[in-house]
Amino acid sequence: MTKGFLAYLLTMALVTYLVRAVPFCLFRRKVTNRFFKSFLCYIPYTVLAAMTFPAVFYVTANPIPAIGGTVAALLLAYRGKGLVTVSLAACSVALAANLLLYYFGG
């Protein structure tokens, strides 16, 4: 077993659980404040946007496969394709670019 694994596991699981469950249990009243309601409406999108860009361009060892995969994902997502299709397309393009770089790159 990895050194200290159980302590790591318990810490991760407990913090993640509490962060989810405590506000979900405590905040029961309907939010009537328009400002707060709007803030909550924007949060999921701003979180995903900030986590994705620019980090996605550095996910592969060489940025070119990552850029190719991102462009493919953006195009398919814009056309309304689902999660799996978009994600698979991003991987496929990144893999193709990786293979090209591997065999023909410097």
Added chain:
Amino acid sequence: MKYRNDYSEGFRNGIPIALGYFFVSFTFGIMGSLSGLLWWETVLISMTNLTSAGQFAGVKIIAAGGSLPELAISQFIINLRYSLMGISLSQNTDENFGTGARAALGFGITDEIYAVAVNRKTPVSRSFFLGLMTLPYLGWSLGTLAGALFGDVMPSVISDAMGIAIYGMFIAILIPGMKGDRHIAMISALAVLISCVLTYVPALSGISVGFAVIICAVTASLIGAAFFPVSAPGDEEVAS
């Protein structure tokens, strides 16, 4: 009868999420075995956390032999968005969704499960939510198992490319939202702009990934709420 229908409706809604999770957690499993974790350790992390970004960061910290406070703070920051999602989801739950059910099912709040639940036209029941999280949980756990077992034998040229899977999933959620609402598009773009500033301005690039996401998301959302407040769906019900 209603409960059963609600459960199966949620269950069906979970199918595409579960497929995506299987795929993304497969890449997480690969990462776990490449980081030196035993296969069952990686699987246990997925079974007890059910979160993408937090787990990816967590494994990096564990592999580096980081401290427990460091691990706890990183998980708190990266997963803080689930707190906001939990509050947001509270606005769309039915009257039977009590404290016990919230304590048990709150575990299932993820980006994708939240997105489906919060956009449901009728208020979310316990049965619907339990149904909705069933397959994604299985997909996430089994995908990790498969990735952890096969990760060792996979050539690096493939595993390197698989890392983009999770971002593909984020983009697939983000773009339809931006396309459907001009203000969401602008505020999301603003979050990206702040994220780039935090990444590329040398004085700011020392901020950890978890903190950076919170700063970007909170700042952009506050600006969005101040300048483009949304018309609340609840108001129409009151009016009619």
